[in-house]
Amino acid sequence: MSGDPLFARVATALANRYVVERELGHGGMATVYLARDVALGRAVAIKVLPPTTREYLGGERFTRETQIAAQLSHPHIVPLFEAGEAEGILFYVMGYVEGESLQDRLAREGALPLEESVRLIAEVADALAYAHEHGVIHRDIKPANVLLAGGHALVADFGIAKPFGEAAGGGGGESLTGTGVAVGTAEYMSPEQATGDKHLDARSDVYALAALLYEMLTSEPPFTGPTVQAVIARILTEAPRPIRTIRPAVPPHVEAAVLQGLAKVAADRPPSARAFVDLLTRPTAERPVRPGRRRAWIVLGTLAAVAVPVAAAVLYFAGRHARPVGMLLVPAGDYLVGGTAGRDTGRVHLNAFYIDSTEVTAGAYAPFVRSGGAPSPYQRQRATDWPVTGVLWAEAQQFCAWRLPGGRLPTEDEWEAAARGSGGRRYPWGDTWAPSRANVAGATDTLAPVGSFPLGASWVHAVDLIGNAWEWTATPAGSGRHVIKGGAFNTQQPNATVANRVPASDDRRQLWNTGFRCARGPQ
Template sequence: MARDASLFSGRPSELIGRQVAGYRIEREIGRGGMAVVYRARDLRLDRTVALKLLAPELARNDTFRLRFTHESRAAAAIDHPHIVPVYEAGETDGVLYIAMRYVEGSDLRHLLDRRGPLAPAAALRIAAQIASALDAAHEHGLVHRDVKPGNILVARGTDSDHPEHAYLTDFGLTKKSLSLTGFTTVGQFVGTLDYVAPEQISGRPVDGRCDVYGFACVVFECLAGRPPFRRDDDMALLWAHQYDQPPALTESRPDLAPQADAVFAQAMAKSPDDRHDSCLAFVAALRTALTGAAPGTDHPPTEVDLRAARPARDRPEPPPRWAEPVFRGRS
């Protein structure tokens, strides 16, 4: 596929209508420094997918190619309603690709650019969904390392009580922290500068608390309308993440409870040991600060024991996993 370099030279139309690894490309829906995402048709199963094609130079890096293949498989194994399912990942004609569920809607980046800061209730709803996705990934030994608004998709929810359904995506470029550390080079980090944790910048080992930091930066932006640190150049921004204390949320949103400032200060602590233990713990603390509601007083998740409806001899062990819902509404 000699012309694939054109994906990153401003001529994406050259691939429209072409077939790549059994997918017919229909239109471009997203673009970043390392990949282009297309809406495509799966010709084998006759369904619409999001097809991400990575920059050709990445496929020429043996370390990256090996890491990408292993981590895409690990991400595909996670069954969670707020993680975009990965259908397939591989390499064809020197190009790495990953096929995922196509989610109709927008991403959080476009939502914030269009609407500005979110109301606390909306920010908390989206944050709780993404926090559960991140914590589930951490339980599988995956650290995302690039939590940002562009990697959070927001589709229409099911009803007025659940107006949004948020998905976390882009797990194909994460780090399998427990068993794949040998696949990354010393000092290398994956992440977007507005949301990158201090330990990523310095090349120290990372775990789920790295995502707590980046996720807190995203939630801060949802409420404040801007990332926590804004500097004139990249080096100054990296310095701020490593050494400057995060600004108080109430400087941008004086209408919000001042207790939220302490929650963000903990979530964005320079040392991972000083942060919340999980993303859901951060969201619970933030909800308490913003609403005054004690943890656990909101409506708990509905749990159904399917074993109660059948004889003991027929009860499956372990219980069946939840089926992932599919939402088709347009934003």
């Protein structure tokens, strides 16, 4: 470790009290070292925060907030002994647990036995219930923060605590967890946490507890994806796959309890960690849900967290709004766009929106024509599952508005965000060309039914963004033209990128290889 500059800094800064021995692990938000407490002769784990966190929090505030977590004393909570700042380094000292994390166990064994899973979850729930009774929520429950020792579970990373009222303007400055930033680990975040809602309570931890048990029983979290934003999009809009379709031996009441814990709306979940365990262990119990009084909660779990830009508004629609059929949610965030002639590469911030998962088909367009809409000159020549083409720009706009409230064509930036994600990939599936993933020149030499190339799906699972048919956007290109994107079945591969753009005349019926897909904002 002598070559590690951070190790040397930590060892020197804490030499009066601790002998730092070796690194236990590190991530983007912290590094953990094994050390020996010289005064008490015990092994401890020292977690060191990166300089960016120090700049954000400040040493005095960090110490004040960790003092709250240090007051928690429970047999299933890893104790927090000390926190402070030394020579510009923010650190806190925890008990050292000889064992392994639940993350390591799952990686090694996959799904765990049912009885053991429920028992371990009950221990985690007991720790959380104790914290909740003391006005504290963890907000980063995940396999890495559950340690296993002697056959029992201990919850770690009760690290930074913040009186929640400060975020509302109580003089505490900006909050690490204020509205507009989701803090936590994406796969285990509740919908309200994923959207940056600052009014969280115990039910957010209940969601994470259910997600944890789901993974223990199936070996996978309820929602996964190639990026944080893709995971959040699925959390906000999709139902988790029923556990018994993956592991049929799981009792129906256990599956029902987990799925209730994963409810999109907090009010639909068990109201407490103990109530969640009751559902797991007492299938016939019927307990009335009593609304509790509102209280000030303390938010924890910011140390090992990732910060994800999201919309300030709640963008999930369960209970109050339905996700438009056939559409996918693209979360609010910053997206890389451009990178072709006439359009420099740059980042844009977009509000959340929905976009069709496929190009509009001839079959979907037909009812619009029957209601008085303009027909496509190629309508009779197209199978119902082929994209409708030859539609003028204004007619495409009219169809989208006719089909659903607020319906419209996507802007070029929105189209690219749905195709590229925040990383600005060259193709919807990544940065390397794969001929089997798109209907471009040399693939079929004609239009194909939408969705014929599922391996070419984008990060939000939209298909045919490259190839098949060009697609109208709402972005003007001057002189009665609008930008079309994506290429068509006769586009040569070098031009088949998500950045490529072509100005097309709004009133040319000859665009026989140009179709469209619709978009809309959250209603």
